[in-house]
Structure formats: C-alpha cells, structure tokens
Amino acid sequence: MAVLELTYRSHVLDFDQNLLVMFPDPSGLKLSESDKGTDFEFPVLYLLHGYSDDHTSWLRRSSVERYLTEDLKKPLVIVCPSVQNSFYSDMVYGWKYFKYLTEEVPELLKRWIKISTRREDTFVAGLSMGGYGAYKLAFTYPERFSIAASFSGALDLAESGRGNPDKDVKCSDVFGMKRSETDGTEFDLKVMLQKAVDSGKELPKFYLSCGTKDPLYRIDLGFRDLMEKKGIKVNYSETEGLAHEWKFWDQEIEKFLKVLPLKSLEEIRR
Amino acid sequence: MSLGRFYFYSDVLHSSQMVSIALQEPKILLNQEPSEMEILYLLHGAQGSSHSWPSSSNVERFLYESERNMMIVMPTMKTNYYQDHKIGDRYYTYVAEELPKYIESLFNVTHKRENTYVAGLSMGGYGAMKLALRNPEKFCFGASFSGAVDMRKLVKNRIDDNPRYRPMFGSYEEFENSEDDLEYLLERNVKEGRPLPKLYVSCGTADGLLDSSIYFADKAKSLGYEVKLHKEKMLGHGWRFWDLEVEKLIRTLI
Numbered sequence: 001m002a003v004l005e006l007t008y009r010s011h012v013l014d015f016d017q018n019l020l021v022m023f024p025d026p027s028g029l030k031l032s033e034s035d036k037g038t039d040f041e042f043p044v045l046y047l048l049h050g051y052s053d054d055h056t057s058w059l060r061r062s063s064v065e066r067y068l069t070e071d072l073k074k075p076l077v078i079v080c081p082s083v084q085n086s087f088y089s090d091m092v093y094g095w096k097y098f099k100y101l102t103e104e105v106p107e108l109l110k111r112w113i114k115i116s117t118r119r120e121d122t123f124v125a126g127l128s129m130g131g132y133g134a135y136k137l138a139f140t141y142p143e144r145f146s147i148a149a150s151f152s153g154a155l156d157l158a159e160s161g162r163g164n165p166d167k168d169v170k171c172s173d174v175f176g177m178k179r180s181e182t183d184g185t186e187f188d189l190k191v192m193l194q195k196a197v198d199s200g201k202e203l204p205k206f207y208l209s210c211g212t213k214d215p216l217y218r219i220d221l222g223f224r225d226l227m228e229k230k231g232i233k234v235n236y237s238e239t240e241g242l243a244h245e246w247k248f249w250d251q252e253i254e255k256f257l258k259v260l261p262l263k264s265l266e267e268i269r270r
Numbered sequence: 271m272s273l274g275r276f277y278f279y280s281d282v283l284h285s286s287q288m289v290s291i292a293l294q295e296p297k298i299l300l301n302q303e304p305s306e307m308e309i310l311y312l313l314h315g316a317q318g319s320s321h322s323w324p325s326s327s328n329v330e331r332f333l334y335e336s337e338r339n340m341m342i343v344m345p346t347m348k349t350n351y352y353q354d355h356k357i358g359d360r361y362y363t364y365v366a367e368e369l370p371k372y373i374e375s376l377f378n379v380t381h382k383r384e385n386t387y388v389a390g391l392s393m394g395g396y397g398a399m400k401l402a403l404r405n406p407e408k409f410c411f412g413a414s415f416s417g418a419v420d421m422r423k424l425v426k427n428r429i430d431d432n433p434r435y436r437p438m439f440g441s442y443e444e445f446e447n448s449e450d451d452l453e454y455l456l457e458r459n460v461k462e463g464r465p466l467p468k469l470y471v472s473c474g475t476a477d478g479l480l481d482s483s484i485y486f487a488d489k490a491k492s493l494g495y496e497v498k499l500h501k502e503k504m505l506g507h508g509w510r511f512w513d514l515e516v517e518k519l520i521r522t523l524i
Binding site for chain 1: 271272273274275276277278279280281282286291293295296297299300304307339341368371372374375376377378
C-alpha cells in the first residue's frame, strides 16, 4: 500500500484542500532489484468521488488501493481530489471547483510528482456525481484524456431532479437554479457532449456502467443511447440486481483498472 | 502550507512506514517558474515519529515563509538510531537508500548534491551526521541540533546497561571505526579525499549534550571541515530550541 494524503491551501479556492494520491509500492517499482535510474513517467487516473463523499471515499469504501498495488502488474498513479458537493463545477454562488480541478491540480501534480501529461497516459473515472464530473472533464478537454468512465453517473442532471423536490433544490448555489432547470445550460452534459462532437477533436474512449436496481439506471441507459446516436462508441456494462452502492463501485473499479491500456515499468522509464 | 502523510510498504523493513512530507504552498509555487525541488531530510529524536517535526515545530510555516521550492521528508525511526541493527532490522538502509530512491522515483527531485540536505535533533542529529558523512557525495550539508554526536562515549557507557544497545550496535569494539562511528567517518572522508559536506552543530547551553556537540564540532573543524558551531544561551533539550533552529535552517540553507 502506498498512499499520500496532502493538505494544502488551494490558490484557486483559497481554502485548505485535500488530495489523496495512490502510488505503486517500492516492490512494484522493483527498486531493490536494480541500479537502473529512477526517472519514471507515471500514467495517471483521476478518480472522482460522489455526492456527500470526499477524497478519502474511494480508498476507504472500496479496495482500489489493493487492486492497484497487488493485482495490477503495471504502474499507475491514482489521484483522488475533493470537490465537496460542487458537481465538479465553477459554482454560480461559490467556488470555482472546475477551475481548481482542471488548472490547479494538474499543475501542482506536474510540479511535485513524476506524472505523464500525455493524453494516452491520462484517464478519468468517477461514481455518481463523479461520473458526471468524469464526462464533464472528458467533453471539455478531450485532448487531455484518452479514457473516461462513469459508474452510476448522474449523467442527466435535470432529469435526476424532476419529481424529487427535496433533491431538486440542493446545489442551487452550484447551478444558480433548480436542478430540473439545468437542461440546455452550461451544466447540462448533453450540451457539453454536443460541443465536444462539434469541436471535431478526437474524443476519449468511454466506459459507462450502472446497476439495474440503481435509480439512475434509466438515465444512464438514455445517455448511452444519446452518445451512440452521436456516433460515439460506448463500452457499456450493467450488473443485474445492484443498486447505487459501493458493492457495485468496488467491482467496477477493479474491472476498470484491468482494461486500462497501461505500459510496463520499462516503458515508463525515461 | 502544505503537508502530506505518506504511507507505503517498505521492502527493507518489511512493514508499513509513515513519512511526513512538507511542500511549498500552491500560491507561492504557482507564481514561480517550474524548477526542481530541493530536498531536506529532517530527522526526529528518540521515541519520536514522522509526526514530531510537523506537530511540535512550525516547520511547515517556515517553509512557506522561505518561499523555497523544497520538499521536506520526515521519516519515522522510533528509537532505532538510524542504524542497521546487528540483530534486527536495517533502519539505516531504509532511510539512506530505500527511502531516497523511492522518493526520487515518485517525486520531482533528483538529489543533486547541492540541493540535498539532512538535519536532525538529538538521536536525529546523530542520524543526520551519519547520513551526510557516510554519503558525502550525496549531501552537501548536514545539521545536528542537540545531537547525540559523541556516540563513542554513548555506546561505551550504555552498551552493558541499556538492553537495546547490544542488538543495535554489537559491542563497543564493533562500533568503533565502523561506518556507524561519526569520528571514523570524519577521518575517512578526509583520508580518501571525498567531498566534505558543510556541517552545522548546535546545542543549548542548558543541555547535557553541549559538551558532545562542542567535541564533535572541534574535531570536524580540526580535520578541515567547514563547521558552524552555535550555542544557544539558556535553552535545554526541547522544542523551543529546535523550533528556532529549524526556522534558521530553512532560511539560511545554502
């Protein structure tokens, strides 16, 4: 196990923020075996938390760290940021979390850690609100990410607010309106998707999964269909009987790590 | 102020280790041109841990105020004297070899000699001098605050009374003139024409280790090392002194 938990005063947010980074262990880097150089360029997975969660949730509630250090034979750095309940957005009334995550975090990581900034080595995944965040990052910066994954993603904001008055007004400070009113606005993933398609840029590969008992199941199926209608290939997977729960996300992150096109230790040596 | 807690599995010690890491604050860092980080290994005293420096001193704030792009690495050593035990675990190998190599693999540091420093208090003063003098090609600077730098005396006096000393150091005869013996290392580096790290040795005048610090600094000086000896009036073996010292250290490092 190799985990770094950092606390720093974010320049963009101007308050103390936490970031959790998972690394391969010394044994995973074969440090004791060779006198070879230590100049690596690690691929990075940004792993995004859901509503109510924080940067520690993936570590605590799933076994991602074990999958990384024990099962995965190829090195990878996993970065878990924390964005509170901001939907990975620059809040209308509040803080600029999207700017924080897309400008400050990558720059800090680049200065501190030996990560690759190449598209082919950069991945993003998230659960629920983090699934929304992962696709938002991928649609906004398709040139940065080669793979984006959503597990039980809140992919249709407006739809998920409808018929649920309580939920609908939560995060009004983020959107500046009720959730059900976000259709067609900058917070609407469908708008971001269209922009990405119109940009003509090469889009990342998409992975999308959901449990069939998840309240978001219909929404996620709908979003998959929409993407396919736009000519985007989606690697889709569903699990019978699972709901909006960590049992599903634990299974998904294990699966997802296995399909990442990672390079060998020798290949990431500079 | 940026502080990290870093946990990983050490192959050398076959156990999970914890290291505290202080980094420059984003506000300062992002306004500077990207540069390679300097690195300071900051070692705690007997019974301490990687929490000692961050919680008992203002090291994190001093780094921020210095505006240096520096990484401060604070490992956990318990009371193991930064020593490969004769019977037991290899703490020196961990802290002097595995840890720097691992840090260098993950973080943007290259351990260029002119950017690599080590400092420590009490038992960590011995550790810092040992790291610097055993690897004079790697460290340009070593500092001891209230350090147990007269280890010949300490080992001789304690080897029969303290049950931890024999498994750690063997016998006095084994210790003397070994690579764990600072006086031997001081002489060896000169004899072999190795580069000599700059040394800083300090102690409070109310500290029982004052004489050891003076003895060690004088010996190093007489051998041709560049040594600064500082005696702090009235202060004893405690954090009021070490907090002062670490501030000075970060501000005035080469």
